[in-house]
Amino acid sequence: MLSQKTIDIVKSTVPVLEVHGEAITRCFYKLMFTDHPELLNVFNQTNQKVGQQPKALAASVYAAAKHIDNLEAILPVVKQIGHKHRSLEIKPEHYPIVGKYLLLAIKEVLQDAATDEVIEAWGEAYGAIADVFISVEANMYKEATTAVGGWEGFRKFILARKEEESDVITSFYLKPEDGQSISTFAPGQYISIKVNVPGEEYTSIRQYSLSDAPNGDYYRISVKRESAKEEIPDGVVSTYLHDHVHEGDVVEITAPAGDFTLDTTKETPVLFISGGIGQTPFIPMLKTVAKEQPERKATFIHAAINNHFHALKDEVAEVVASSDNITNYVCYEHPTEADRANQAFDKEGYINTEWLAELITTKETDVYFCGPLPFMKAINQAVKEIGVPTENIHFEFFGPAGELE
Template structure:
């Protein structure tokens, strides 16, 4: 347990962390990677270049400082990060390395303001925070092992490659050793690790499992990261353009806390945008396969029909129950080809026309701006926060919108 004095010292550093946190984390990553270049096999180096990862860590450090006297308030975020760490195979031995270089970065950036008293308080605080992460992640690893999941990264082979839309391609993958695959919770993701020719280190990315579970194969669906004016995503472009049937890659066991409540009997609303449809498809197809009788409202927003993945799959799975509802919204003008296709965007008025069950369960996934808009709209309609579950492919720490 941290002393009252230690907690007060750490909390007193929050203002300067808010102002200079990213400067500290940029320094931290630079020093850590210089000392331990092997950790580049774990971290997404593209997010290092764009500044996304240093900003996310700076936010985490700030949240820790502000809540050091009530760390239990951070448990939902800790668990979300813990799933990511488990997927990337972060282990207890990594935490001392991070702590050492984080404290050095604080001392370097803050200079004389980083007094021995402050550094000692942060050393004690980091040890306690690391203990919480290690314990939660230990429980996750043990639970996965009991469920029959594998440890580390397992070799897989691509057995089918299917283009789903202009920007999304699915890969059907089987274990190279022919073993059966363990069940996963609909909504979860896997980490995909590959060694791309010309790259010194492994590259690892997370992709949602987009199909109902079966023991023979997993399906991951990958969006080609190619924003206008930006270089193509290194991994997504390699998978789209160079990975073929018979190709090899490695997967970690399924992880993630954006999970379908399979035992509930409440009406369920799936609201997705863009590639956010990938985990939603796994959830919706699982419900349909179980013939649970739960009423499904499936709403998906895309730029256009050519950008819309799984259109036929969604139509088929919702058609099994006359109480189910389906709506596709395209932001780029297109002629409506059926009663469930409209032009526009998901806004508050549209949500008001869709939502018929205040006690329903809402699963929301998509780009950050889409997430914020939809969740804000649902709250204005009186939907309780605990009924809204969400996943963004941005950093989880950018998604502080449910509070």
């Protein structure tokens, strides 16, 4: 139990964290990786280089400080991060390391403002916050390990099938090397895949949404080849998977994780809106609605550049054709002449508020969306303008959490 004095000191640092939070977290990662380079086997270095991870951590630290007197308020965020920690094999012994370098970073960035009293209060507060994470994650580890077909840590899977879905997206069908059962998952969850890429000093771990419904036989991930753009280099793992992992090869994955899942207890209309590779968590959601909630009205909207970049189109069409209550729409940013001739899309350009307003017939609709950050910002703004209540808006970031407002 934190003392009122500790709570007051930590809350007094909230305005400072709002200004200097990212500087602190950038310093934190630099200090920690210098002394513990083995942790580079866990963290996505691209997210470090482009600043996404420091920014996400700064937001988490800010939220924890702001709610230090009521940590239950940040439990949804703790659970979301906890799922990622569990899928990356973050364990209790990592938390003291993080705490040590977080305090050193606060001291280095804030200098004289980080008095002994402030550092001591933050040390106590971090201990309380870490205890919450460790407790939540302990339950997640237990659930993953004790589930039917579940396992602990990384498990070897064979690439049973590899299929090109578009010019930039390929699906990978993974079956357990030991031939034993695999755990089921909630539609929308992901797995972590670990590979050793030639030329890379450290192991690379990435998280990919499971793109097919639970079937007890295999897991499928559909991976976009991430090409270099501006300061971001080619995707290390996506390029390796596309070019160098072939049928019969073995990779290691953790059990399914994630809290971005379809709420099947609700019967209200559901709308899935995806951009590019953002449709992968929605394919199993759509199939689940069709199979388990045949009376539930569902709409599937997908945006792509054109048909060359549109993956899993026929698969979605088959699901839609099998149901009386599911409709789907396609939006192409730059359709080809063949797309026009084949009437392969329903809207040209971008998804906008006016078009969505025609498709959202009731504000009780549950809206799920995922895609590139600019796309997500536009969709978030549009559905709010239409009047969909916040509690009915669900989204997933591919990578560290960002800001949509």
